[in-house]
Amino acid sequence: MKTLLDVKEGESVKVIEIKGSSCFCKRMTAVGLFPGSRIKVVKTVPGPIIVDVAGSRFALGRGMAKRVLVE
Amino acid sequence: MKKDIVAALVGNPNVGKTAIMNALCGTKAKIGNWPGVTVEKKEGNFTFRGFSVKLIDLPGIYSLSSYTIEERVTRNFLLKEKLDVVLDIVDVTLLGRNLYLTLELLEMGMKPIIVLNKMDDVKGYNVNFKKLSTLLGLSVIPVSAYGGLGLSDLSEKIVEVALGGMKGNVFQPVYSETIEAAIDELSVLLKEVFPEKSRWYAIKIFEGDAEILDEVLGSSIGERFGKILERVKREFFERKGEDIGAFIARERFVIASDIAKEVIEAKKECENECLEDKIDRFVTTPLTGIPIFFFIMGMVFKITFTLSSPFIKVIETVFRDYLPSLLYSFEIPGILKSIIDKGVFAGVGSVLSFLPILFILYIILSILEDSGYMARAAALWDNFMRLFGLSGASVIPLILGFGCNVPAVYSTRAMRSPAQKLITMLAIPWISCSARLAVYTVFIAAFFENYRTVIVLILYMTGIFIALLFSKILSSFFVKDDDEFFIELPAYKIPSLKVVVNQTVIEVRDFIEKAGTIIFFASVLIWVLASFPFGVAYAGEHSVAGMIGNFLLPVFKPLGITDWKPVVALIFGGVAKEVVVGTMGTLYGDAESLTVALRGAFSPASAIAYLFFVLLYVPCVATVSAIYQESGSKLWVILIVVVELVIAWMVSFFVYHFATFIF
Incomplete structure (x- = not known):
């Protein structure tokens, strides 16, 4: 399965699933990261992944990014 | 008629809640913590048309799920407190995401005023706020906290809602x-x-x-x-x-x-590669980001020390020379002169001498924070800091510690994870602040003129090493919460000087009120120890301080210290570490110069051991009180003081014996 870690810089992808506790998923939903949403990966390695979600920008730890499955 | 209005500000992080509060209240604000948790609480006041409005800034949150402490604090406050008005601060440039929280407020039964902030940043498209108002059934006030736009409309609306309430039905989300x-x-x-x-x-x-x-x-x-x-x-x-x-x-x-x-x-999104993407990649990729980071931090210290040193000199001259000499020209009893000079003047002087650094450092820091760089720096360092149980957010506080530990401890307020905030706070005192450098300089001049850089470098590296090691050990005692790195990178912007200065004034005043009194009383206490019983030489062998010095001397003998005077200097250095030098100057007053006196009292090996002790032993009173305020716990303060004393002694002991072996 492809995760956010496998996306190249500058690419836009569609989120399929977010693994983890339901609390974690809901928190991500509140910022626009949920199955079906489109996100753009701004920066990959090394360190946290930077993504653009509906115009706002977030840095996610790699462990977190691994839990985001994408198309 | 009702004259006092209480209003709460709710909103996502980085929407400019603080800026709005600042624009409305100016510097009439106070900072504290929410009871029982280390989440910052800000309150401000302003008057409008004879009404006194109290604003309470709630922590920035994305939702009301009660997943984080901030979310719980906000939710419980909204549920339990008697509020006249709730202001939902919305970043108009990120409307969709911000309205998520708005919908949650509506579901909760709130009828907030929607404050559309950052209207200045709406360029090339339109926001139909009247339509938004109709859709939600709420009042919508477009403002720009930075540009000063719409603030009187907002005040007007606050009063109107406080008096008459919000009429009509509000929107409720309907699901599938x-x-x-x-x-x-x-x-x-x-x-x-x-x-x-x-x-x-x-x-x-x-x-x-x-x-x-x-x-x-x-x-x-x-x-x-x-x-x-x-x-x-x-x-x-x-x-x-x-x-x-x-x-x-x-x-x-x-x-x-x-x-x-x-x-x-008609909003145009940046589709493929925007400038912001390039900048973000540039500043968060280690190869380019680390040099930029050190360049910026270097500039921060350079600017801080350059700008603050003339002010510090003036303060020191006034309190050490000018006022004392004025004092001694009056005909008053000696004991009174002594307490005013060495107690009051020295106390007020040392409080004031912190201010220039604190003030300038805070200003530069808020500029960095508001510009959006701070969040990127945290992203840059996250991986490295995780090796030591810290996170990217710990970097700025630790680096600031090199300037002064006090603002460094306060800057941990911005951290979200409570465990990491505490660990970072407790690691800061190991970082060698500029006051300690003053002590190194004097000793190096007396003993190791040729090895100046090496010795200073070793001392600094030891401090960093122990800070990281200590964090690593401490973090293993904490339950690993879901503290995965997650931080918003707010859009880059040019900070507003007015907001920055106002914010700094509030924070510095907070320091004077809280730490200032403690430093002052510590100075008076030192005077008492040095002057009793009356008639003895100030801080001399027969004063209480001298007796304590002599009493503690056996503890320091294994570190190669054979004289009680450096021990007394260490005690006095608890007020502020540069005081160690000043005290030695007083105690070795008869010698030709401090350099000569030091050469008589120390061997090179015991001098270097003493420097390690100064680096690592108890943080100064101001830092201790800052840690106490921020952690809200006496236990942690006692722990850090005891641990530091023990580590300082052990390291100095090792250094002394190692050095005797080499020299």
């Missing part, structure tokens, strides 16, 4: 059929006990809110409710293959985005 049916099923039962909140409770329980679920399960319908909830959730899962809570949250986000789409006219 299956979800609504499930909500209805719970609501029917919930109505028996919680008639007004049944819908909200049902939604929150589906979303996994443990506090509300416990409340319901503990009520008279608890048992029946538990069974129904389980069945409804299971049925939903069987039908949709997913947890109902996640579904609700997602639909809410879509509803919020749809509202945003309806009111935003």
Whole structure:
């Protein structure tokens, strides 16, 4: 399965699933990261992944990014 | 008629809540912590048309899920406090995401005033705020905290709502059929006990809110409710293959985005590669980001020390030379002169001498924070800091520690994870501040002129090494929470000088009020120790201080210290570490120069051991009081003081014996 870690810089992808506790998923939903949403990966390695979600920008730890499955 | 109005500010992080508060209240604000938690609480006041308005800034949150402490603090405050007005601060440039929280407030039964901030940044498209107002059934006030736009409209609206309340029906999100049916099923039962909140409770329980679920399960319908909830959730899962809570949250986000789409006219998104992407990549990739980081930090210190040193000199001259000589020209008893000079002047002087550095450092720091760089620096360092149980957010506080530990401790306020905030705070005192450099300089001049750089470098590296090691050990005692790195990178912008200066004035005043009094009393205490019993030489062998020095001397003998005077200097250095040098100057007053005196009192090996002790032993009183305020716990303060003393002694002992072997 492809995760956010496998996306190249500058690419836009569609989120399929977010693994983890339901609390974690809901928190991500509140910022626009949920199955079906489109996100753009701004920066990959090394360190946290930077993504653009509906115009706002977030840095996610790699462990977190691994839990985001994408198309 | 009602004259006092209480209003709370709710909103996402980085929407400019503080800037709005600043624009309305100026410097009339105070900072504290929410009871029992290390979450910052800000309050401000302003008067408008004879009304006195109190604003309470709630922590920045993305949702009301009670997942983080900030979310719990906000939710409980909104539920329990008697508020006249709730202001929902919305970043108009990120309308969809911000409206998510708005919808949650509406579900909760709130009728907030929608404050659309950052209207200045709306360029090339339109936001139809009248339509937004109609859609939500709420008052919408467009403002720009930086540009000063719409603030009087906002004040007017606050008073109007406080007096008359919000009229009419407000928007309520309606979810898809299956979800609504499930909500209805719970609501029917919930109505028996919680008639007004049944819908909200049902939604929150589906979303996994443990506090509300416990409340319901503990009520008279608890048992029946538990069974129904389980069945409804299971049925939903069987039908949709997913947890109902996640579904609700997602639909809410879509509803919020749809509202945003309806009111935003002709917005162009940056599709492929924008400038911001390039900058972000540049500053967060280690190869380019680390040099930039060190360049910026170097500039921060350079600017701070250059700008502050003339002010510090003036303060020192006034309090050490000018005022004392003025004092001694009066005909008053010697004892009075002594306490005014060495107690009051020295105390006030040392409080004031902190201010220039604090003030300038805070200004530069708020500029970095507001510009958006700070969040990027945290992202840059996260990986490295994780090796030591810290996170990217710990970097700035630790680096600031090199300038002065006090603002460094205060800057941990910006950190989100409580455990990491505490660990960072306790690691800061190991970082060698500029006051300690003053001590190194004097000793190096006396003993190691040729090895100046090496010795200073070794001392600094030892401090960093122990800080990281200490964090690593301390972090292993904390339960690993879900503290994965997650931080918003706010859009780059040019900070407003007015907001920055106001913010700094508030923070510095906070320092004077809290730490200032402690430093002052510590100085007076030192005077008492040095002057009693009356008639002895100040801080001489027969004073209380001298006796304590002699009493403690055996502890320092293994470190190669054979004289009581350096011991007394260490005690006095607890006020501020540069005082160590000043005290030695007083105590070795008869010698030709301090350099000569030091050469008589120390061997090179004991001098270097002494420097290590100065580096590592108890943080100064100002730092201790800052840690106490920020952690809110005496236990941690005592722990850090004891640990530091023990480590300082052990390291110095090792260094002394190692050095005797080499020299």
